[in-house]
Amino acid sequence: MRRLHRVRRTLNYLNLSTPLGLLVVRIGRARKAAGPDGLILAYGYRIPFPIAGAFTIGNVVLTREQEGYFTETLLRHEGRHASQYMLCVGLPMLPLYVVAVAVSVLICGDHASWNVFERLANLEDGNYTRKSPWWFRLKSS
Incomplete structure (x- = not known):
């Protein structure tokens, strides 16, 4: 494991x-399993919130899916979220993320496309698509 990942963990x-995760x-x-780069993977999450294929809290990456769900690309995306928790000094990341979702919804009607955290984690790696702001879609109508 690289030094950066040990520091992040x-x-x-x-x-x-991570304890909250x-x-x-x-x-x-x-069910927990050790993942790459100090991540902890959790499969079979049973609560219907949040609505996402996977989500990260600290170094813990959760999904409702079974083992084998994570691709290398998706884990790279979720690993970037784990680094965002480190940079946001932990738990403040949660309300900041909610604000970023609200901003994205206002701009384009989608929770991820203009969410700064998703954009910095590379939208496409997280299986999101980029949507243009609503004012650009009005012009093209």
Whole structure:
């Protein structure tokens, strides 16, 4: 594991985002497995929120799907989210992400296309598509 990933793993434990992620794994009755780059993968998450194929809390990546769901590209995207938790000093990432979702919905009607966190994690790696702002779509109508 690269030094950056060891630092990220340590800081995300200390900033309490990974412990929160592990609590969500337990509440959602998911199964944990070791993932690449210090990530913890959790399969079979049973709570219907949030609406996403996968989501990250600290170094924990959760999905409702079974083992084998994660591609290398998707894990790279989720790993970038884990780094965002480290850079946002942990739990403040959650309300900041909600604000970013709201901004994206206002701009283009989609929760990811203009969400700064999703854009920095590379939208396409997370299986999202880029949508243009509503004012551009009005001009082309």
